[in-house]
Amino acid sequence: MNMPAEKHQTAIDELRARFGERLSTSTGVRDHHSKDESWHHPHRPDAVVFPNSTEEVADIVRICAAHKTPVVAYGTGSSLEGNVIPHHGGVVVDLANMNKVLRVSAEDLDVTVQARVTRKELNAFIRDQGLFFPIDPGADASLGGMAATRASGTNAVRYGTMRENVLALTVVLADGRIIRTSRRSRKSAAGYDLTRLFVGSEGTLGIITEVTLRLYGIPEAMAAAVCSFDSIEGAVDTVIQTIQLGIPVARIELLDDVQMDSVNKFSKLNYPVKDTLFVEFHGTEAGVKEQAEMVQSIAAEHGGGEFKWATKTEERTALWTARHDVTYANKALRPGCEIWATDVCVPISKLAECIMETKKDLKDSFLIAPLVGHVGDGNFHLGFLINRDDPKELEEAERLNDRLVMRALAMDGTCTGEHGIGLGKQKFLVAEHGEAVAVMRQIKKALDPQNILNPGKIFTM
Amino acid sequence: MNMPAEKHQTAIDELRARFGERLSTSTGVRDHHSKDESWHHPHRPDAVVFPNSTEEVADIVRICAAHKTPVVAYGTGSSLEGNVIPHHGGVVVDLANMNKVLRVSAEDLDVTVQARVTRKELNAFIRDQGLFFPIDPGADASLGGMAATRASGTNAVRYGTMRENVLALTVVLADGRIIRTSRRSRKSAAGYDLTRLFVGSEGTLGIITEVTLRLYGIPEAMAAAVCSFDSIEGAVDTVIQTIQLGIPVARIELLDDVQMDSVNKFSKLNYPVKDTLFVEFHGTEAGVKEQAEMVQSIAAEHGGGEFKWATKTEERTALWTARHDVTYANKALRPGCEIWATDVCVPISKLAECIMETKKDLKDSFLIAPLVGHVGDGNFHLGFLINRDDPKELEEAERLNDRLVMRALAMDGTCTGEHGIGLGKQKFLVAEHGEAVAVMRQIKKALDPQNILNPGKIFTM
Numbered sequence: 075m076n077m078p079a080e081k082h083q084t085a086i087d088e089l090r091a092r093f094g095e096r097l098s099t100s101t102g103v104r105d106h107h108s109k110d111e112s113w114h115h116p117h118r119p120d121a122v123v124f125p126n127s128t129e130e131v132a133d134i135v136r137i138c139a140a141h142k143t144p145v146v147a148y149g150t151g152s153s154l155e156g157n158v159i160p161h162h163g164g165v166v167v168d169l170a171n172m173n174k175v176l177r178v179s180a181e182d183l184d185v186t187v188q189a190r191v192t193r194k195e196l197n198a199f200i201r202d203q204g205l206f207f208p209i210d211p212g213a214d215a216s217l218g219g220m221a222a223t224r225a226s227g228t229n230a231v232r233y234g235t236m237r238e239n240v241l242a243l244t245v246v247l248a249d250g251r252i253i254r255t256s257r258r259s260r261k262s263a264a265g266y267d268l269t270r271l272f273v274g275s276e277g278t279l280g281i282i283t284e285v286t287l288r289l290y291g292i293p294e295a296m297a298a299a300v301c302s303f304d305s306i307e308g309a310v311d312t313v314i315q316t317i318q319l320g321i322p323v324a325r326i327e328l329l330d331d332v333q334m335d336s337v338n339k340f341s342k343l344n345y346p347v348k349d350t351l352f353v354e355f356h357g358t359e360a361g362v363k364e365q366a367e368m369v370q371s372i373a374a375e376h377g378g379g380e381f382k383w384a385t386k387t388e389e390r391t392a393l394w395t396a397r398h399d400v401t402y403a404n405k406a407l408r409p410g411c412e413i414w415a416t417d418v419c420v421p422i423s424k425l426a427e428c429i430m431e432t433k434k435d436l437k438d439s440f441l442i443a444p445l446v447g448h449v450g451d452g453n454f455h456l457g458f459l460i461n462r463d464d465p466k467e468l469e470e471a472e473r474l475n476d477r478l479v480m481r482a483l484a485m486d487g488t489c490t491g492e493h494g495i496g497l498g499k500q501k502f503l504v505a506e507h508g509e510a511v512a513v514m515r516q517i518k519k520a521l522d523p524q525n526i527l528n529p530g531k532i533f534t535m
Numbered sequence: 536m537n538m539p540a541e542k543h544q545t546a547i548d549e550l551r552a553r554f555g556e557r558l559s560t561s562t563g564v565r566d567h568h569s570k571d572e573s574w575h576h577p578h579r580p581d582a583v584v585f586p587n588s589t590e591e592v593a594d595i596v597r598i599c600a601a602h603k604t605p606v607v608a609y610g611t612g613s614s615l616e617g618n619v620i621p622h623h624g625g626v627v628v629d630l631a632n633m634n635k636v637l638r639v640s641a642e643d644l645d646v647t648v649q650a651r652v653t654r655k656e657l658n659a660f661i662r663d664q665g666l667f668f669p670i671d672p673g674a675d676a677s678l679g680g681m682a683a684t685r686a687s688g689t690n691a692v693r694y695g696t697m698r699e700n701v702l703a704l705t706v707v708l709a710d711g712r713i714i715r716t717s718r719r720s721r722k723s724a725a726g727y728d729l730t731r732l733f734v735g736s737e738g739t740l741g742i743i744t745e746v747t748l749r750l751y752g753i754p755e756a757m758a759a760a761v762c763s764f765d766s767i768e769g770a771v772d773t774v775i776q777t778i779q780l781g782i783p784v785a786r787i788e789l790l791d792d793v794q795m796d797s798v799n800k801f802s803k804l805n806y807p808v809k810d811t812l813f814v815e816f817h818g819t820e821a822g823v824k825e826q827a828e829m830v831q832s833i834a835a836e837h838g839g840g841e842f843k844w845a846t847k848t849e850e851r852t853a854l855w856t857a858r859h860d861v862t863y864a865n866k867a868l869r870p871g872c873e874i875w876a877t878d879v880c881v882p883i884s885k886l887a888e889c890i891m892e893t894k895k896d897l898k899d900s901f902l903i904a905p906l907v908g909h910v911g912d913g914n915f916h917l918g919f920l921i922n923r924d925d926p927k928e929l930e931e932a933e934r935l936n937d938r939l940v941m942r943a944l945a946m947d948g949t950c951t952g953e954h955g956i957g958l959g960k961q962k963f964l965v966a967e968h969g970e971a972v973a974v975m976r977q978i979k980k981a982l983d984p985q986n987i988l989n990p991g992k993i994f995t996m
Contacts, residue, residue: 181884224724235722253971259880260912261696262949263685263735264967265993266975270731291781320752419720423642451721488723506725510714514727520981
């Protein structure tokens with residue numbers, strides 16, 4: 075079981091000849107690349123290789139293509155739907171060495187990074203120039219992985235997702251060709267939008283090796299606050315009205331009472347254990363004040379309490395770190411458990427109904443699941459705390475998730491707002507997209523006819 | 536020459552049997568569908584058919600597919616690169632009857648329209664609900680055509696282009712299958728981004744029959760102004776600094792002195808004949824005031840004169856109507872001429888250099904070309920006034936455009952910011968995208984193996 079599968083041995087031999095010590099078949103290394111942060115069952119690759127450049131990635135893919143050996147790109151392993159688990163074995167391409175910021179243009183508000191630079195590394199690098207990159211999934215994910223997953227996070231309500239913030243990609247195709255998908259201009263009508271095709275393709279159409287991203291000037295003023303509500307309806311209605319009025323909130327996040335309890339315990343905070351909104355405003359001093367007053371007044375109408383402001387940078391950082399750490403907080407609630415994170419996203423007018431019906435389901439279940447969400451986008455997560463070796467728990471999580479997804483689809487929403495399809499959401503793809511899935515398959519077949527790139531993800535071919 | 540080509544006669548006979556009087560082979564109707572608003576030479580289709588529904592479009596495509604007859608979708612005919620000219624003949628699908636707004640959701644700030652609803656028709660329809668749709672190419676184009684061309688316009692600097700504002704599409708594929716590309720949620724990570732693949736595909740991958748769009752609340756306050764500059768550098772530097780400071784201008788448009796003269800004459804205005812910015816601010820009363828003060832102060836530092844404000848709705852409308860009518864204004868400068876519109880877009884830091892070098896080229900040429908642009912995006916147009924039957928003029932326009940495009944590409948810009956490739960920009964596609972063009976061709980081949988959908992556009996197969 076610990077030995078490389080024989081059928082991929084030729085590819086591995088050739089890769090070893092080419093990469094020497096930068097190829098590993100050790101159990102420890104393979105184990106590390108067998109899993110992500112989800113409940114999905116691990117599967118070891120046959121080998122892991124560590125390229126230093128786009129050209130080396132192309133060499134790896136060419137060797138694997140010659141032997142029909144699967145190739146799975148790996149960033150930080152923080153995916154939540156098994157997206158990077160090499161469950162057909164083969165070769166994992168760990169981009170760990172491709173961690174350089176290649177260029178920053180403060181004048182054009184853009185940057186080009188190698189795929190394994192993480193969002194926090196990028197922000198540390200550009201902070202001194204008064205710039206920031208807003209997209210922030212909970213984990214400190216790699217920017218290549220975030221592009222591949224079409225990730226978003228807490229700032230998407232104002233700044234968009236990776237879909238809106240990737241300007242161009244360098245991609246290695248299934249036959250080893252290297253393309254750059256776009257130039258650096260802010261818009262273009264020159265041919266098919268390959269950038270957006272590869273964003274969200276989860277490594278099934280190509281391996282992203284470089285990413286050009288939009289940047290933003292750090293706002294003149296930022297203010298964050300926490301507000302507790304008497305009821306979850308009140309919190310959700312506050313969000314809906316804020317969005318409908320077009321108030322340009324930078325962040326507006328919902329955490330239910332169960333989630334707040336978990337956050338308090340993990341991050342040693344003492345917020346009221348109530349349904350709560352975390353909000354943030356960006357703009358000029360006057361603009362922030364104006365936005366904050368409008369949202370406070372909406373919240374007050376819906377049973378919201380006082381806004382507890384985090385004005386100092388350290389307080390703001392502590393607040394958002396606590397928010398970003400919910401997955402780890404939830405894991406700590408039940409030592410040894412895994413998190414099954416749901417991820418529906420619905421039109422904003424349906425959000426209250428979707429959340430209320432879901433809470434009713436939860437009330438009748440034996441599973442515990444804190445609720446947290448980027449509710450300004452209509453996107454929220456339950457985090458089922460499960461023992462993945464207990465079929466009863468898996469079955470119950472699946473039952474609840476099925477109901478949740480079908481509810482979201484009936485509301486013209488999606489089964490995944492930001493985690494991707496990976497292994498976990500495949501059964502919903504046709505329910506969501508119908509015949510359009512056949513078009514996706516045609517594209518996959520055209521660009522990866524041997525099905526070697528992250529095979530079995532999004533759909534089986 | 537006026538008779539339908541024999542090879543498409545079988546398809547036309549079948550279409551006539553199916554559509555009766557809604558199919559036309561009259562010279563007048565075919566003439567009307569032989570051209571767009573560009574300098575490109577007209578070519579008549581063999582027949583024109585007027586479907587009433589997505590299903591009827593699917594029937595047309597199925598019949599044409601059975602006989603390998605080209606199918607070209609037609610909205611308002613306002614394209615600028617020959618995008619809708621049926622230059623291989625075949626059947627034009629005029630969507631004129633598909634002009635209904637299917638649903639509006641003020642709560643979700645979105646709308647679904649049939650493809651032939653124009654941007655002005657949509658805005659008239661939703662105005663009473665306090666909503667607007669910002670994307671505004673000069674012409675009153677159809678929303679399906681705007682999606683197919685990845686159009687933008689004056690508001691893109693703030694609101695994005697069709698790329699950012701299309702939520703979902705209904706598309707008829709090359710074999711008559713009908714797909715919907717996405718649900719209505721604001722974001723999704725569920726599979727490949729087919730919405731963005733069809734946006735900008737110029738009818739070569741499918742025929743867009745319905746479009747779901749983001750809407751925006753009409754801002755509490757709007758203010759527009761015109762400001763003349765002593766030099767074009769001053770005007771451009773004002774734009775660059777405004778963008779770099781992240782001031783959320785709604786519109787910031789440059790018109791050079793030649794263009795202002797043309798606008799004055801056509802729209803009976805008396806602006807100074809100088810390099811000029813048209814700007815607009817959207818927001819709260821206080822926000823608009825704050826933005827306006829910032830931009831005024833930047834302009835003053837760069838030789839800008841007084842801001843001439845258009846505060847009343849009628850004045851604002853007159854101002855932007857004059858701006859949108861530049862193509863017609865330029866045509867009127869030289870009766871009988873055609874407009875060859877260039878369309879480069881560059882990173883904002885390169886904009887001044889790109890414009891200044893281009894103006895130098897123009898100074899040495901015998902052709903006249905007003906300059907106008909969505910300069911906040913780094914996008915600007917020259918409008919060469921040409922007699923397209925004079926080879927010397929065509930050659931000179933081509934020479935200048937070649938130089939302009941290669942200059943933009945050297946600056947990491949694009950050959951087309953918003954007009955598309957159509958017939959006119961094909962020779963630049965490989966220079967801009969390199970090997971990525973091969974990927975576009977693979978996708979085209981996978982989705983339209985017989986090459987019947989708008990054949991010969993974007994690239995020849």
